[in-house]
Amino acid sequence: MMPITDFLSCTHVFDEFESLSPAHRHHAKTYATGLVAASNKTVAGIAREVLPAQGKRALNKFLTEYDWDEQQFNHERLEELQNHGETRWSKDGYIILDDTITEKAGDEVPGVGHFYDHAEGDTVWGQDLIYAFYADDKTAYPLTFRLYEKQDEDDQDHDTKYDLAREIVTELEEEVGVPAATYLFDSWFAHDSGLPEHIESYGKDWIGPLRSNRQVTYGGEEIRVDALEERIDTVERNIDDETYHIWTKKLPVSQLGDVKLVIAEKETDEDDKKNPVKYLVTNKIDAPTEHIIRSYGMRWRIETFFEDSKQDLGLGDCEMQTDEGTSRHWHLLMAAYSLVRLDPDSSALGTVRSKASSLRANLEHSLKEAIYDLLSWVRNNDDRGVDDLMTEIDHLFVHSTTDANVQS
Template sequence: MNSINQNHDKNDLLNFIHEFVSLIGLGKITQRVNFKRRTNLTLFQLLKWLLMVKLSGRSLYRATTSQSFTSRTVRNVLNDGRINWQRLVCLIAQALIKHLRPLIDHRRRLAFIVDDTLFSREYARTTELLARAYDHDQGRFCRGYRALTLGWSDANTFLPVNYALMSSKTPRNVLGRPAQTTDQRSLAGRRRHQAQRKMTSVVIELIQQALKNGVPAQYVLFDSWFSSPTAFHQLKQLGLDGLGMLKRSAKVSYFYRGRQLSVKAIYQLLKASNYHPKSAYQYSCLVQAHVGTLHFPFRLVFVANRHRRSSYLVLGTTQTQLRPNEIIQLYGRRWQIENYFKFAKQYLRLDKSQIQSYDGLCGHLAVVMLAYDLLAWQERQVKDDRTLGDLFYWLNAALPDIALADALVWLLNQLKSLLKKEVALRKSVIETLLGHFLTHLPAVLTRELVSA
């Protein structure tokens, strides 16, 4: 009866994956990402198998092999520098958002979320473009990359939309092998060139690519590392309003009450005035940001720092029509990308890949995002309180590990059934084979099989 339940669960998982890939049209999407290997296998087949591997929480080396191909074939495909993995992630997100749009209230503010996380490769030595990456959690440099990620959110569901695996633009910080190709006429060359540029400029490229592939958004949410008048202006040129945490730097100034002041000076001016701090925020004001000689309206919101009462945080946005409470609420949605990073590392092995190729690591990140899209879609469909982690373990339970002793018991039972029926083989021949088989097994397994 136990084996019947296991088979039933596995069929449920296969049906679940088939339903998802059919919903987003993965077969047609894979035809648009420059997959040109001379093989009878399709990228669609390989991605379905990779989804099974990700949901089982295993690496390619320990995964159950397919009857149609080996794990080496999959690694070769992931290492193919001609495949446009970024476009694959964009198209999958766009197809999934298309099915979610009827469920989203028209008053919802759709937003991109930008952030990066450490892609650790501590034991790697010669991986291409391996660099010194700063770990903000531990406060030190380590070997690896920065996984720059662009996400999409409707305040309910978060979906990864685009990404770039960033190295370092400083040659002395590159620890691994240099780029294999620098020819920007090829996709592999453009990908490596992108990895060695400033992240602030790469973010704009990722957003442009997402918009070009039909991903809808009105806002872009980001942390202080991307906040600058230039970044806000570039987003405005794309028809998007930026909203982010600002640095309290004396190098950046805004026009307020006819004077050019820093954020700190504006705060001190408001504090010395007759304005009383609100319950949700302290102060809010309209200023003029500038890029060169170009000026544009900008709203500042000063919020009390919960961790340090003597300090404060500053939010800024080009959407001046939003009320301060709405700005704070919208910026709070940025935390969804942090939850994605934690889940992807804890459950989907984001930073535990054994692939050594730079192109292969880019493909690995795309597969992780595809698996996360699948779980996010399932969480949106079911009406229960299960988290994404609960869903991962629920799907993982549908792929049970069969003990070696159990498999051997099944084999012996099948052979015994042939003995009773005496079909195709003589009884004495089968008994001889069984005896020979048992004598060559370890003593521990022999005792378990005899007792079973």
Template sequence: MFPITSFLSCTDPIDELDVFSYHQKHHAKSYVTGLVAASNKTVDGIATHVLPAKSERALNKFLTEYNWDEDRLNRERLELLQTTNETRWSSEGVVIIDDTFTHKSGEQIPNAGKFYDHTARGYIWGQNLIYAIYADKKTTYPLCFRLYEKHSKTRVQLAKELVNECIEIGVPADTYLFDMTYCSGEFINHLESYAKEWVSAIKSDRNVTYAGERMRVDALRERIDTQPRTVDGETYHIWTKKLAVSKLGKVKVLITEKEPDDEDDELSVKYIVSNKIDAPASHLIALYAMRWRVETFFRDTKQDLGLGDCELRSDAGASRHWHLLMLAYSLLKLGVAQSALGTVISRATSLQADLKLSFRETVQNLLSWALASPARSIDDLMHDVEDLFI
């Protein structure tokens, strides 16, 4: 891993934030630079690899002791994203509600517990984070999050809090997307109290009423004839009708069967419901497909920004780590959007293009740092970075 000799340019907007004091801005830029460019994204790893960082102790104090407001940081972060067309939100965008797990090994990690992870198809020890993500044709970025605590609030209650926060901070998106975990009367009534539209999947065993008969939705699938439809170049066989669904009332039900891309793949069947009664089926399919953005966000932040790498044992420290990660993600989006290639790169669903630019900048800064030290020998320069090789 190359030593990181100076702050990445994507961190420059931190100087504009009022939430941090002068000295706190230095720590914030150190931490965000480390989240983006360091190979080890723990406090110790960032302090070691980011040379401007003062020390591990200084970063720990910044995360756990210094006085700064996380909610204010989140508001200022979102305000920064509204300064460019490529990241500005609109009513045409959507808010995606979903959760993810971070795998942990220590039992003293805040609110770590035993959870069933469907992606791992088994139980894991870790934390469960619920996010609200903004997405449109141009961009994707996080809005806010909650940490699920067992024996406290339910996931649906936390999702309602996220909706409240989105409304409070002024997110204009008219439509919310979520999966079967949150598809309950309680959550839907809450959304509709704000006059929001929604699209969700339901489980195959959810009951619907069709032709006066109550049945499982997968049993209904066996009784109907689907019609082929092309959406964004993909072929779907669809059937749709307004039906009464258990615990949801009368909503639009859409059964979709997506043709497999490969002969060995299985037919992909989805049962989608929505209060957008008059929306065409193709519109609902395109909307629900945007849920994939949240999976990309989780993958990128886990692989590239250290979503699950926080080892702090305090609730406050862990929360601040996740807020700074959202800042790092947003600054990458903002920095690329403002570059000459922004129109092309910022529309990519992955952070890879953004991170490549940051890696290039890291190498350039390292070379500049070495060339700017002609009076120092190679041994002297290596002494400054020797911790990287311990």
């Protein structure tokens, strides 16, 4: 751990956000800088390691009490990304819908409950977040999210995951105006969700996989989709240096109507069991099969976001016990994820530094900036002895061992 003596330059864009007052901008810069560069990404850790912070209490009040609109803040973030060619979205991009589980220790945080985590292969105690994510060949970043909260089965009024997914689509189409023409989602959202129909109501396309037990009508008979493999002949095709065995046809699928079905199996090594047969369906009836497979491959971008954010940006570190505090944490994290890609050396507001899917190179650049700021801070404090400065720095290290796991 090292002291962070100045805000990361990529956070200066907050000075243009009308959703934040001047005082709020200071706290937003503090928190985003801490999420990127601090070793302890809790409120206590950030307030301690980012020296311009005005204290743990002030930062906590910024997240839980101060009056600022995180929804407007998020829309301003997305508008800023459209000012840079490399992050500007287009109709050729994709909106990816998926959820992730963040494990929690406490039982007072909003939405906490028992959820099955596919990444862990087990049920965990945590929160379930549904995200929308934009991706194309040059960039990728989160758009918005919803927190899913489990309720009693008798509660007919609470939002299901399907309700939240449709709500996200409505926000993106009616409020944000993302031009991407195609939505991608997993088999969970393709089953009895009303999501495909909702997407189509905005004139957009969708691609998603079917579970192997979904019913399709073939040869006048309704059968499971995996039973089709016994009745069809696949064709070998090379797509992006990978060999696939493919069959495709327009046919009726239960709950989806007439869609294009693509059955694809990628050739792998004998001991590689990670590539089972995929049953992809889409309303893009006339789209080439290669396009469907390549498009669905873009879903991995959101998985990378989940992994990077949990490992490097503190996605799962927030243990706040208020809805507003947790929501603002996640909104500031999305801002940090997006803005850390901007290189301040190229222009006043920055240009995209890297189009790589992983944040690691961008985080290394930000940490180098923090180290440079620290050295400049030491050099510019010529009115104070080196021993005094080292005492102040040492104070930070000593206290980091006592409260590294403290969460406000």
